[in-house]
Amino acid sequence: MSLDASNHHSSGCLSLRRLFKLGSERTSKSSSKQANSSHKYGQTLKPSDSERNVDITDLSSRVFYDTCCNFACSKTNVATYQWEAPPVYSNLSCHDYNRDKVRHTVESVVDELDSSLRSLSLKIHSHPELMFEETYAHNLLSDFMENHGFFVTRHYLGLETAFRAEYTYGKGGRTLGINSEMDALPVIGHACGHNLIAISGVGMALAIKSALETHKVPGKVVLLGTPGEEGGGGKIILLDRGAYKGMNACLMCHPSPGPELSSSVPSSLAMQSLDAEFFGQSAHAGDAPWEGTNALDAAFLAYSGVAVLRQQIKPDHRVHGVIQGSEKRAANVIPDYAKMRWYVRAPTRDQLAQLVERVCACFEGAALATSCRLNVTKSTPYYDLRQNSVLAGAFSQAISEESGMAVGLYPSGASTDFGNVSYVLPSLHPAFAIPTQPNGGNHSPAFADSARTTEAHAACMIITKALACTGFRVLEDGNFSRQVREAFDASL
Numbered sequence: 396m397s398l399d400a401s402n403h404h405s406s407g408c409l410s411l412r413r414l415f416k417l418g419s420e421r422t423s424k425s426s427s428k429q430a431n432s433s434h435k436y437g438q439t440l441k442p443s444d445s446e447r448n449v450d451i452t453d454l455s456s457r458v459f460y461d462t463c464c465n466f467a468c469s470k471t472n473v474a475t476y477q478w479e480a481p482p483v484y485s486n487l488s489c490h491d492y493n494r495d496k497v498r499h500t501v502e503s504v505v506d507e508l509d510s511s512l513r514s515l516s517l518k519i520h521s522h523p524e525l526m527f528e529e530t531y532a533h534n535l536l537s538d539f540m541e542n543h544g545f546f547v548t549r550h551y552l553g554l555e556t557a558f559r560a561e562y563t564y565g566k567g568g569r570t571l572g573i574n575s576e577m578d579a580l581p582v583i584g585h586a587c588g589h590n591l592i593a594i595s596g597v598g599m600a601l602a603i604k605s606a607l608e609t610h611k612v613p614g615k616v617v618l619l620g621t622p623g624e625e626g627g628g629g630k631i632i633l634l635d636r637g638a639y640k641g642m643n644a645c646l647m648c649h650p651s652p653g654p655e656l657s658s659s660v661p662s663s664l665a666m667q668s669l670d671a672e673f674f675g676q677s678a679h680a681g682d683a684p685w686e687g688t689n690a691l692d693a694a695f696l697a698y699s700g701v702a703v704l705r706q707q708i709k710p711d712h713r714v715h716g717v718i719q720g721s722e723k724r725a726a727n728v729i730p731d732y733a734k735m736r737w738y739v740r741a742p743t744r745d746q747l748a749q750l751v752e753r754v755c756a757c758f759e760g761a762a763l764a765t766s767c768r769l770n771v772t773k774s775t776p777y778y779d780l781r782q783n784s785v786l787a788g789a790f791s792q793a794i795s796e797e798s799g800m801a802v803g804l805y806p807s808g809a810s811t812d813f814g815n816v817s818y819v820l821p822s823l824h825p826a827f828a829i830p831t832q833p834n835g836g837n838h839s840p841a842f843a844d845s846a847r848t849t850e851a852h853a854a855c856m857i858i859t860k861a862l863a864c865t866g867f868r869v870l871e872d873g874n875f876s877r878q879v880r881e882a883f884d885a886s887l
């Protein structure tokens with residue numbers, strides 16, 4: 396089934412269609428190349444005749460499934476979507492020789508750093524820190540970058556746990572940005588694998604520094620330590636304060652479940668969180684309930700209203716929330732206060748705005764029905780992720796050359812503050828598969844265990860090398876960089 400033929404996720408595939416439209420001339424060549432690869436975890440196998448042009452249903456037997464927020468395909472998506480690869484940038488002839496040499500440089504550096512990066516990853520994993528409290532990771536990574544020749548600005552732009560590590564070679568040239576996330580989740584620690592994102596950023600930055608020096612390419616690489624991704628919008632704050640100014644492109648990656656030895660360049664859902672507070676009037680629940688105004692009733696009505704609304708929203712829209720009441724509430728007192736926190740998600744920021752309006756109407760209806768006062772606080776929205784088609788194609792090619800790893804284009808139900816960055820400059824945010832337990836996807840305790848395995852580290856190193864090669868091309872190849880920019884402009 397083609398992407399456009401899917402009725403159910405038609406609106407969710409806008410970004411994917413954009414990618415295909417931009418690279419339509421190159422897609423078929425790329426797709427056939429991807430389809431002719433077959434992999435077992437940790438090794439690359441030559442495809443047998445029976446594995447050539449493998450149908451996606453064959454892959455389902457090797458898929459690690461997830462249940463919640465992640466950047467991978469779910470079981471349903473595997474069955475629904477074709478194994479399509481991103482378009483590959485084709486004007487390579489004058490740079491093929493250089494690219495081989497650069498790849499060798501990148502591989503050597505990352506291989507040399509392997510044990511140091513593994514150590515950083517485990518240290519961060521063993522010291523999980525919540526958003527904007529990533530002091531340990533901030534200091535650890537800042538020290539490491541400083542010791543490897545980067546100029547480091549700690550507590551960058553007024554954010555206590557953000558840092559900027561910068562290296563410039565020669566004069567002039569272009570600037571590449573890279574992000575390292577560091578934060579963990581309450582109770583379940585590094586259940587989103589940001590320890591791997593952190594070391595991938597470090598590995599990329601150091602590999603590109605070495606490539607700039609070895610191949611005498613003027614340019615700048617900037618690693619941003621970006622705090623507060625899990626709901627804090629750290630990158631949005633940094634973006635507003637000018638952290639991404641001057642960058643020609645920005646790269647990062649994210650671990651997820653998925654088919655063995657695979658990656659994907661999905662879009663993600665735009666997201667906004669809403670706090671709905673209902674204010675009522677306390678009264679004796681038995682003696683004089685008519686004197687009270689029940690805020691908890693308002694919250695439950697709002698919850699029911701949203702549940703009904705879900706029947707009339709598109710399958711790729713999401714609304715999910717919790718009721719945060721007072722722990723000291725007594726059953727014989729009419730509750731005078733109730734708070735709810737909701738996350739609303741949709742494939743684009745425009746669709747998100749419409750859905751937020753409909754959700755807020757449920758809150759207002761509940762307040763009206765119960766005579767409660769309502770206060771809604773809206774967070775800064777995360778935008779959907781706009782993967783740059785030219786960067787995606789180059790990444791697909793690089794990772795295929797590096798490891799034979801397959802790259803797919805799957806929609807994702809997750810959201811990221813990197814989406815806002817991708818609206819401002821050319822961006823790439825591939826997801827890469829790590830081995831996970833059944834139903835042990837992102838934001839589950841099992842995923843925290845998966846994020847510290849040697850297999851997850853090995854997958855992270857593969858993606859790090861491919862992204863470093865992709866990023867270096869932005870610095871080295873003016874024609875490539877121009878095409879990256881043109882694709883970005885065309886996607887707006």
Ligand SMILES: [Zn+2]
Pocket residue numbers: 464587625837838
């Ligand atoms: Zn997460």
Ligand SMILES: [Zn+2]
Pocket residue numbers: 587588589624649
């Ligand atoms: Zn995450």
